[in-house]
Amino acid sequence: MRSSVITTVVENELCIGCGLCAALCPAGELAMQWNRYGEYNPIEVTPCTTACGLCLKVCPFADTGENEDTIGKELYGGVPGISHRPETGYHLATYVGYSERHRQTSASGGVATWLLEALLTEGVVDHVVCVTPTGDPEKLFAFRVFDTGEDVRNGAGSAYYPVEMSAVIRHILETPGRYAVTGLPCFIKAIRLAQQRNAKLQERIVVTIGLTCGQLKSRHFTDYIAALAGVQGEVTGVCYRGKSSDHPANNYHYAFTTTEGEERRIYWNEGIGEAWNNRWFTPKACNYCDDIFAECADVTCMDAWLPEYSMDSKGTSLVLVRSPQVQEVIARGQGICLNPIPVELVVQSQGGVVAVKRRHLAYRLYLDEQTGREVPAKRVAPERPKNPFQRQEIVLKNKMQVASRNLWNSGEFDMQYFREAMQPNLSRLAAGRQISEVITFPVRTIRYIQRKVRGTYYG
Ligand SMILES: Cc1cc2nc3c(=O)[nH]c(=O)nc-3n(C[C@H](O)[C@H](O)[C@H](O)COP(=O)(O)OP(=O)(O)OC[C@H]3O[C@@H](n4cnc5c(N)ncnc54)[C@H](O)[C@@H]3O)c2cc1C
Known part of the structure; x- marks a missing residue:
């Protein structure tokens, strides 16, 4: 019998390639491999014999009966003083800042690497699982297990590249200890689903550090x-x-x-x-993600995409904390410059991602409903936006996503041919934006004046 994650998730192009299914398959029948689009997928090494369905139960894009709300509530709903917003999930504290020591080699302000090092130094964890360059052209980045601050620093930076967790999760299952793990929202969700079903993972993964995510890339x-x-x-x-x-x-x-x-x-x-x-080379699974801030993670790090920080070439982080344990490490923070910032500004910093993962997702679900495509249950209801330019933008980006995946996969790559193939939709998108700007100019002007009168930059 064929493994259910293959038929239900992979064949419907809903797999993000996290590798939890392969790590947990009790018969070891799944392995992670590149697909033709340059994304990771599980394949059956031998035909499924157990039909236990565990692969589906830990899949972040399968209908497991759980979502980021239910998982988040179970993990953080009872934390004293915690609040909740639909965009962020639970939040105990929010900060803006950087680690002077780390920010130059880090993606943003270096807070994620600082935190991983602090967790090791303070003995909160014995090992850190994060992503590091490999030097291998076939697999430029991979998850690895580290025990020293120096190794953790070598992993600093963002990998906009597929990485999968099957080997490190197997390592955690085989090697006792307390682990901190970094991951994108869907990866952290998969870990949480796996922890619900596996006592060793539940006991050993003691801190999860999420990264806010707009999309993965192939x-x-x-x-x-x-x-x-x-x-x-x-x-x-x-x-x-x-x-x-x-x-x-x-x-x-x-x-x-x-x-x-x-x-x-x-x-x-x-x-x-x-x-x-324009979502070129974005896996299809990302079209069905409604988690912006890694809601199942103990803490989430992201870029401070706010006007007063974006101009600083050194990079600045925003941090959203959910776990009291991480909050204590931050409060004791040595060598870190973090100041409280209102959660509203954290949400605002990710305005584009919120739009894609909520409003655009609603329209994608609406379009799927029209065509009868089966997709996983989401926290967003299908809806057709009233604004025709927004509808056009979503449709054109969907088309470019599909075209980019297929064109690269179609044999010898020809840059000129690729650019020519993408150009008509790029031009339509630009024209739509220009018309929309002209039409909405009066409304935007009134809003700008209102903000000035209220004296707030952010409105
Ligand atoms: C695919 C992707 C999309 C993102 N989208 C957004 C976005 O839309 N908006 C936003 O504000 N931020 C986004 N981020 C997060 C951002 O790029 C930074 O990772 C984040 O701000 C942390 O910066 P830092 O300086 O604190 O971390 P650093 O000190 O640079 O440390 C980052 C840590 O994360 C680990 N890591 C890097 N890549 C991955 C990966 N793919 N999976 C798991 N662990 C990884 C590294 O090994 C390192 O330990 C995205 C990151 C990725 C990988």
Whole structure:
């Protein structure tokens, strides 16, 4: 009999490639492999014999009867003084700041790496599971288990590249100890589902650090940006969050290194932003995610995408804490500069992601309903937006997502052909935006004046 995660999730293109199913399959019948779109999927190494369904029960994109609300409530609902917002899930405290020691080599303000090191130093955990460069062109990044601050620092930065957890989860199952794990929202959800069914994972994973996430990208995204940057050789390494003092934090660069020793860099405004924002090379599973702030994580780190911090090339973090244990570590914080910030500003910093994972998701679900496509239950109800430009934007981005995945997969890559194929939808999107700007100008002006009168920048 075939494994149910394959038929229900993978074949419906709902797999994000976290690897929890492969790690927990009691018969060891699943393994993680690249699919043709440059994403990880489980495959059956041998036909499923147990039909236990555990693979489906730990899948973040299967209908398990659990969602981020139910899991979050169980974990944090009883924490004294905790609050809840629909966008963020539970939140005990919110901060803005950085670690001076870490921020230069980190993605944002270096708070995630600082925290991982602090957890090790204070003896809260024995091991840290995070992502690190491998130097292997076939698999540029991977999850690894670390025991020292130095190793943890080598993993600093964001991997906008597929990584899967099957090996590290097996390691945790085999090796007693207390672990802290970093992960994107869907990965942390999968860990929580697995912890509900596995006592060892429940006991051993004692801290989870979530990263706010707009979307994951396939490995073809990195190939595309490397080609755009003019990289000729085989890529062995990429730093996705290069910082330079003459560029603001939100115009960071990717720096590629190759087997031939070549080094190339390309800035966000030189084409990364276009591919990122238009959902090129985004896995289909991301279309069905409604978790912005990693609601099942003990603490979530993200970029301070607010006007007063975006311009600082050194990078600044926002931190949303849910667990009292993490809150205590932060309160004792040595070498960290963190100040409280209203949760409203944390939500505002991720305005674009909130739109994609809530309003855009509602329309995607509506469109799926029309075509009869079966999708997992979401916390967002299907809805057709009234604004025709918003509908157009969502449809065009869906088309570009599909086209980018298929074009890269269609054999020899030809940059000119790819760009020509994407151009009509890019032009339609730009034209729609221009018309919308003209039509909404009076309303935006009135809102701007109202904000000025109220004296608040954020409104
Ligand atoms: C795919 C992706 C999408 C993101 N989208 C957004 C977004 O829309 N808005 C936003 O504000 N922030 C987003 N982030 C988070 C952001 O890029 C930073 O990771 C975050 O602000 C933490 O920065 P830091 O300086 O505190 O962390 P750092 O000190 O740089 O440490 C980051 C830690 O996370 C680990 N890590 C890196 N990549 C991964 C990964 N893929 N899976 C698991 N662990 C990983 C590293 O090993 C390291 O330990 C995203 C991150 C990723 C990987």
